[in-house]
Amino acid sequence: MIEIERKFLVTSKAYTSEAQNTTRIIQGFLNTDPERTVRVRLKGQQGFITVKGKSTEDGLSRFEWEKEISETDAQNLLKLCEDGVIDKMRYEIICGNHTFEVDEFFGDNSGLVVAEIELNYQTEIFKKPLWLGEEVTGQVKYYNAQLSKQPFNTW
Template sequence: MNEIERKFLVKSDKFKEEAQKKISIQQAYLNTDPARTIRVRTTGDKAYLTIKGKSNKSGTSRFEWEKEIPLEEAKELLKICEPGKIVKERYLVSSGRHTFEVDVFLEALEGLIIAEVELQDENDEFEIPSWLGKEVTGDVNYYNSRLVEKAAQKG
């Protein structure tokens, strides 16, 4: 299955007033090779193993496979992940017929806020909220697999 999304920096915290839900997330990587990243993620009492392939040329689309796994198994896998961990709060914000996932990074990446919107296809149009900033789709510096390296360097 392909994931099609666009990513943006966020220029204000007004999205918090519009959010329908907030989720705490911790994640780390078993593999950060750009051709195939393997992520372990916990969200409350749930956990997931995700494999992502290399992005297309525009950075909007790539293969993604995700499976829910037992939380205890995820905790064991987190122990053998590459250095670095991402801790963030995700806000779900509806805008028109789409939902933005706004990630507020904590700990080593505190201060960074990124919004993503999943699309049906690369030409899918969406409403642009007032708090949305510069688009960073396809900029590898904003891939979580790259951000985890920055987190490892800081902490």
């Protein structure tokens, strides 16, 4: 499956009162090679393993494959991951016909808040909430795999 996604910085905490759902996410990387990233994620009580391919030059799309795994399997795989586990709270906000996922990072990435929106096609028009800031789509330093190696507090 090809994922089409845009990323933005967030300018205020207003998203917290607009969220329909919040979930704590712990994730690590078995492989952070830009050609093929392999992620293990614990999203609440659900486990997932995800393989992502290399992003297009503009950073808008890339191959993504994801499978649900047990919570126990995810916890065990997280122990095998590279250093730099990501800890964040995800807020899901419906805005128009889309859902923004706003990630508020903790630990070494504390202070970073990034909003993502998945689209059906690259030029799709979408409603922008007032708290949506600068677009950072395609900027590698905002990829979670990169944040695990070079956290926000080192910039």
